[in-house]
Amino acid sequence: xxxxxxxxxxxxxxxxxxxxxxxxxxxxxxxxxxxxxxxxxxxxxxxxxxxxxxxxxxxxxxxxxxxxxxxxxxxxxxxxxxxxxxxxxxxxxxxxxxxxxxxxxxxxxxxxxxxxxxxxxxxxxxxxxxxxxxxxxxxxxxxxxxxxxxxx
Numbered sequence: 001x002x003x004x005x006x007x008x009x010x011x012x013x014x015x016x017x018x019x020x021x022x023x024x025x026x027x028x029x030x031x032x033x034x035x036x037x038x039x040x041x042x043x044x045x046x047x048x049x050x051x052x053x054x055x056x057x058x059x060x061x062x063x064x065x066x067x068x069x070x071x072x073x074x075x076x077x078x079x080x081x082x083x084x085x086x087x088x089x090x091x092x093x094x095x096x097x098x099x100x101x102x103x104x105x106x107x108x109x110x111x112x113x114x115x116x117x118x119x120x121x122x123x124x125x126x127x128x129x130x131x132x133x134x135x136x137x138x139x140x141x142x143x144x145x146x147x148x149x150x151x152x
Contacts, residue, residue, distance in 0.1 A: 003152050004081075007093040010102035010110050010117045011081055017107040017119070018073050025066045032059045072105045075121075079104055084152050088130045090122050093152040098144065103127060 036055050079091035088094055094101045100117045102110070107119040120127050129141055130148075138147045 003093060003095070003150065006100070006115060006117065007102065007152055008081055010093065010119055011076075011079065011104065013110040013117075014076055014102070014104050014107045014119050018069060018076060018105065021069050022066070022073065025062055025069060029059065029062050029066065032062065076105055086134050086151065087132050088134070088148075088151055089132070092130075094130060094148060095150040095152075097147045097149060101126070101130065103130065 032055050036052065036059075075090065081091075083091065085092060088103060090103055092103045094103065100115055102117055102119045103122055104119055106121040106124060110117040110119055122128070122131055126141060129139055133139065133148055135148050135151050138145060140146070
């Protein structure tokens, strides 16, 4: 598998990651909304209000998660797989002497390919260090000397 195909696999992994996350969050929001609609006033007034308050708090928490997931989806949608840069930025596929990285969203380890690829955000500590570097650059990260072999 060549590096362009590997970059595509990492991109598709990120898409799948965010789609699953959005589906999961939306399902939970739907369940909470259904619980709020079906909840009827009972004789245990305070208990009823406490239950509704907990559901509302959970709904707000999920709303924040949904907004974050949509922001991740937006970042991913702006990535052009055909575009290559000499300097590392969002959408770059970076091969180092330690590992390979797809700079997009923090989706973790992509296991779809035979190679080890970490899908990371440019806002992670390593993403910030990698930003604007190019092939041949060396840097120290977590007491390890890392060399950038290729940027795609």
